[in-house]
Amino acid sequence: MKLTTIPIEGIPYDRLKIDKIPLSDQYIERDPQLVPAANRAVVINPCRTCMPLGAMFATLGVHRGIPFVQGAQGCTTYVRYTFCRIFKEPAAIATASFHEDAAVFGGMKNFVEGIRNLVVRYWPGLIGVVTTCSSEIIGDDMVSFIKMARQKLVKELGEEKAAQVKIVLINTPSFAGSHVVGYDRASKAFIETLVHQKTKPNNKINIIPGMLNPGDIREIKHLLEVMGVESIILFDISDVFDAPLRPPQKIPYYPKGGTRIEEIEDMANSLGTIALCPHEGGLGAQYLERKSGVRAIIGPPPIGVRNTDLFLQHVSELTGKSMPEELLDERGRLLDFMADTFHHTMMKKVAIFGDPDIVVGVTRFACELGMDPVAVLSGTPSKTFTGDIEEIAAEYNCSPKIFNGSDLFEFEEYLKKINVDLIIGNCKGIDIARELEVPLIRVGLMVWDRVGYQKRPVVGYRGGEFLLAEIANAILDYKYPDDRTQQL
Numbered sequence: 001m002k003l004t005t006i007p008i009e010g011i012p013y014d015r016l017k018i019d020k021i022p023l024s025d026q027y028i029e030r031d032p033q034l035v036p037a038a039n040r041a042v043v044i045n046p047c048r049t050c051m052p053l054g055a056m057f058a059t060l061g062v063h064r065g066i067p068f069v070q071g072a073q074g075c076t077t078y079v080r081y082t083f084c085r086i087f088k089e090p091a092a093i094a095t096a097s098f099h100e101d102a103a104v105f106g107g108m109k110n111f112v113e114g115i116r117n118l119v120v121r122y123w124p125g126l127i128g129v130v131t132t133c134s135s136e137i138i139g140d141d142m143v144s145f146i147k148m149a150r151q152k153l154v155k156e157l158g159e160e161k162a163a164q165v166k167i168v169l170i171n172t173p174s175f176a177g178s179h180v181v182g183y184d185r186a187s188k189a190f191i192e193t194l195v196h197q198k199t200k201p202n203n204k205i206n207i208i209p210g211m212l213n214p215g216d217i218r219e220i221k222h223l224l225e226v227m228g229v230e231s232i233i234l235f236d237i238s239d240v241f242d243a244p245l246r247p248p249q250k251i252p253y254y255p256k257g258g259t260r261i262e263e264i265e266d267m268a269n270s271l272g273t274i275a276l277c278p279h280e281g282g283l284g285a286q287y288l289e290r291k292s293g294v295r296a297i298i299g300p301p302p303i304g305v306r307n308t309d310l311f312l313q314h315v316s317e318l319t320g321k322s323m324p325e326e327l328l329d330e331r332g333r334l335l336d337f338m339a340d341t342f343h344h345t346m347m348k349k350v351a352i353f354g355d356p357d358i359v360v361g362v363t364r365f366a367c368e369l370g371m372d373p374v375a376v377l378s379g380t381p382s383k384t385f386t387g388d389i390e391e392i393a394a395e396y397n398c399s400p401k402i403f404n405g406s407d408l409f410e411f412e413e414y415l416k417k418i419n420v421d422l423i424i425g426n427c428k429g430i431d432i433a434r435e436l437e438v439p440l441i442r443v444g445l446m447v448w449d450r451v452g453y454q455k456r457p458v459v460g461y462r463g464g465e466f467l468l469a470e471i472a473n474a475i476l477d478y479k480y481p482d483d484r485t486q487q488l
């Protein structure tokens with residue numbers, strides 16, 4: 001019965017109709033022509049987001065850094081909303097607020113006025129100018145606009161005060177790539193604009209972590225601290241997106257965290273740069289190597305045993321420091337935990353999706369746990385993703401179906417045709433997991449349906465323990481037949 005009005009006494013249970021999500025046995029087969037993303041002009045259930053988001057994430061990782069978005073309000077609001085959903089923290093992002101006039105006549109007026117207002121009201125240490133689809137399409141000459149905005153600041157505030165605000169331009173036309181590319185481009189733009197010439201060695205190493213969570217950055221710092229190594233982390237979002245609440249706070253509010261501008265300026269004096277995620281920071285590390293001769297080591301993200309070993313080997317190579325007992329114990333604890341739980345994880349068929357570097361790292365870890373990756377997807381197209389997965393597959397004798405730059409619609413359609421025990425990915429996979437009636441283990445940046453996930457690491461040996469506990473507990477919680485939890 002269709003209810004048009006709600007009776008004053010309420011709705012009795014027998015008149016309530018709850019629509020049930022159709023499960024696999026009621027599934028209607030899709031037109032096979034439209035399943036491959038490559039055959040379609042539209043993306044369905046995308047596993048990537050907008051390029052400016054990556055550049056804004058990076059800018060917020062600089063102390064007193066504020067992104068200024070040269071575009072419409074929606075390009076800013078959507079990102080702020082996403083950060084607030086994930087981290088439950090405020091994200092200060094300014095916008096040029098494009099309307100029809102800016103789209104027709106160009107965004108110069110909005111930009112120059114906007115930068116002036118931002119500086120006068122907020123006094124940021126750095127502004128990351130982030131372009132968008134609209135400003136790139138109309139051809140805003142951002143280099144000239146920045147010069148004009150600087151002239152206005154000098155006129156109003158004087159040379160000295162105006163020079164205190166650094167401005168970095170990051171070109172992020174979203175039609176040319178995803179958030180992953182936005183972060184990568186930001187890593188190069190910051191190094192190109194801010195890093196000074198080589199002077200005196202600082203005995204530090206540069207780390208470009210990629211779009212990892214605050215808990216991951218803290219774990220990287222822990223590993224380096226135990227190794228006795230000083231570092232410059234570009235971009236350190238740990239005490240920005242997981243900032244302590246310590247009132248009273250001043251207005252304008254800036255979290256205490258973030259990489260200091262002086263640290264970025266000093267990066268050419270470091271012993272080397274490790275970009276943990278090749279697609280998110282590799283560009284910056286390579287640029288610094290070309291520009292200043294600072295050795296670049298690109299990836300892999302330290303997820304699981306072998307990749308964490310590699311990371312620490314790289315640190316050791318750059319600094320000459322050896323791995324201390326404390327880290328050998330952490331490694332041993334992860335191995336012990338793997339031995340304790342292998343009868344739950346062995347031979348489980350797992351599907352993994354997300355950003356390319358995280359997926360490659362998690363796929364290797366899943367293989368280390370004896371799992372069988374049956375399908376892997378990177379939402380961002382990558383030149384190296386397929387080769388990286390094939391290398392892992394050859395090493396562990398498995399043959400996952402590889403989706404490179406595809407969407408979750410194609411991924412889901414494939415999973416419906418095969419047997420899968422669990423899915424590892426971000427919370428964009430909730431409906432797929434429900435439909436397939438398997439657990440979803442949440443990993444990656446886009447996790448907004450759980451609290452505290454951004455605080456726990458998945459990198460390092462301790463991160464491996466956390467992730468393994470989640471995988472094993474999800475298997476134990478789930479209603480598998482006994483022969484699939486107590487392994488064969």
Ligand code: SF4
Binds near residue numbers: 051074078133134174
């Ligand atoms: S895709 Fe383009 S228009 Fe849409 S929010 Fe991103 S930058 Fe703005």
